[in-house]
Amino acid sequence: MITKPKGCNDLYGIEAKKWKYVDKVIDALMEKYNYSYIRTPIFESTELFHRGVGETTDIVTKETYDFKDRSDRSLSLRPEGTASIARSYIENKMYANGDVVKVYYNGTMYRYERPQAGRDREFTQFGCEVLGTDDPMVDAEVISMPVVLYKLLGLREIKVRINSLGDNESRKNYREALYNYFEPHIGELCEDCQERLKKNPLRILDCKVDKDNDLLKNAPKTIDYLNEDSKKRFEDVQAYLNELDIDFEIDERLVRGLDYYNHTVFEIDTLAEGFGSNNTLGGGGRYNGLVKELGGPETSCMGFAMGFGRVMEALEIEGVELPIKDDVEVFIMYVSETEKMFATSLTQYLRGNGFRVDTDYSGRGLKGQFKIADRLKAKYLIILNDEDLKNDMVRVKDNVKKSEEEVPVDYLIYYFDEHLQDEDEMDEADKFLKENEGEKNEEI
Numbered sequence: 454m455i456t457k458p459k460g461c462n463d464l465y466g467i468e469a470k471k472w473k474y475v476d477k478v479i480d481a482l483m484e485k486y487n488y489s490y491i492r493t494p495i496f497e498s499t500e501l502f503h504r505g506v507g508e509t510t511d512i513v514t515k516e517t518y519d520f521k522d523r524s525d526r527s528l529s530l531r532p533e534g535t536a537s538i539a540r541s542y543i544e545n546k547m548y549a550n551g552d553v554v555k556v557y558y559n560g561t562m563y564r565y566e567r568p569q570a571g572r573d574r575e576f577t578q579f580g581c582e583v584l585g586t587d588d589p590m591v592d593a594e595v596i597s598m599p600v601v602l603y604k605l606l607g608l609r610e611i612k613v614r615i616n617s618l619g620d621n622e623s624r625k626n627y628r629e630a631l632y633n634y635f636e637p638h639i640g641e642l643c644e645d646c647q648e649r650l651k652k653n654p655l656r657i658l659d660c661k662v663d664k665d666n667d668l669l670k671n672a673p674k675t676i677d678y679l680n681e682d683s684k685k686r687f688e689d690v691q692a693y694l695n696e697l698d699i700d701f702e703i704d705e706r707l708v709r710g711l712d713y714y715n716h717t718v719f720e721i722d723t724l725a726e727g728f729g730s731n732n733t734l735g736g737g738g739r740y741n742g743l744v745k746e747l748g749g750p751e752t753s754c755m756g757f758a759m760g761f762g763r764v765m766e767a768l769e770i771e772g773v774e775l776p777i778k779d780d781v782e783v784f785i786m787y788v789s790e791t792e793k794m795f796a797t798s799l800t801q802y803l804r805g806n807g808f809r810v811d812t813d814y815s816g817r818g819l820k821g822q823f824k825i826a827d828r829l830k831a832k833y834l835i836i837l838n839d840e841d842l843k844n845d846m847v848r849v850k851d852n853v854k855k856s857e858e859e860v861p862v863d864y865l866i867y868y869f870d871e872h873l874q875d876e877d878e879m880d881e882a883d884k885f886l887k888e889n890e891g892e893k894n895e896e897i
């Protein structure tokens with residue numbers, strides 16, 4: 454048997470319905486925030502991630518899936534979305550009219566990690582990026598948006614941690630302080646960290662091997678190395694977060710595992726009991742230097758990404774029931790060939806009029822078809838019969854109340870309109886947002 458690659462997942466059945474539902478809530482929310490959807494390639498030039506994500510990050514040194522194509526080009530499966538968005542922003546000259554660009558994406562990323570709960574080799578990220586503004590108000594919007602999303606979905610146990618790495622000057626000072634602090638003790642750290650000391654001592658702070666070493670715990674804090682401008686900026690971000698009513702903590706050790714950050718960085722954790730140790734639902738921050746680094750104009754940016762699977766897991770653990778549609782509205786049953794022919798067009802006709810309709814495809818007898826209808830949780834059954842059809846009538850059975858009546862074929866649409874007052878799924882996601890936002894506003 455050929456099995457799926459390690460660290461990858463198949464998504465199907467009820468789980469797939471839940472994912473698609475959350476997809477729709479995200480689309481509806483992003484529309485409200487006026488972010489446009491963007492899709493970039495799943496593979497890019499290897500160089501993009503080396504220059505974009507950073508030569509010294511774990512992601513680039515150990516985790517990218519690199520390959521050569523048939524023309525000997527070096528390509529990599531994308532390990533994250535931000536570098537690709539910056540590349541696309543430059544390549545498509547999205548900066549040309551000077552507008553702020555707000556985009557979101559939702560797709561698979563690839564990292565060669567040791568597979569474990571919450572850590573896959575193929576995983577899905579929903580993320581957003583705001584390019585072309587340095588306003589701290591945007592930092593607060595990008596931090597608050599996932600908090601709003603998680604609350605809308607029904608998550609309660611979340612914690613927001615923020616920090617600031619400051620501007621280039623502050624970062625440089627902090628880097629020096631870290632170097633001086635770690636250098637005398639470098640023998641106590643893992644081999645990778647010894648390498649990191651020279652290249653980028655900040656990376657030592659998010660080492661997965663040394664993470665419990667006291668040396669890391671007592672390391673200098675970013676906050677003590679912020680210059681006045683950076684400090685003021687960080688205070689502004691906090692003021693906007695307070696204005697938006699977002700609870701947060703300052704985590705002085707938060708540096709994030711990618712090289713492009715400056716100023717604000719943040720992560721959102723789930724505190725749900727029973728969630729494994731990889732409990733960060735998402736994170737992001739400001740990356741004012743990346744677009745320039747990749748050959749574009751000086752552009753200030755802020756963004757965020759979340760692990761879709763981790764959010765689904767948190768919903769499961771918190772026992773949140775998503776309002777997904779897991780049934781069909783009408784199941785059409787038949788026995789003879791003429792009935793089957795009529796079932797074919799009736800199925801299409803009802804679907805075309807907006808109903809969720811299914812029928813039998815495997816030539817089962819009526820008894821078997823009743824069973825399938827129950828498995829599909831059909832609300833109504835249409836039981837075709839040649840005699841009834843001669844009179845342009847069908848029998849409709851309410852599969853919940855078990856009552857049955859004869860309905861003229863011409864009247865079926867009105868009949869189901871009256872009996873199935875359901876909205877389609879898209880409206881459902883919008884309704885969900887409205888109801889939940891309404892609730893939130895009442896709280897204000």
Ligand code: HAM
Binds near residue numbers: 710733734737756758
């Ligand atoms: P990141 O922290 O590397 O940031 O990833 C964001 C989120 O993706 C993580 O918090 C986690 O939920 C999820 N994630 C990461 N790796 C895995 C994995 N192997 N398996 C499952 N989930 C995973 C970024 O990727 C940045 N691009 C975020 C960003 C956007 N910064 C600015 N803009």
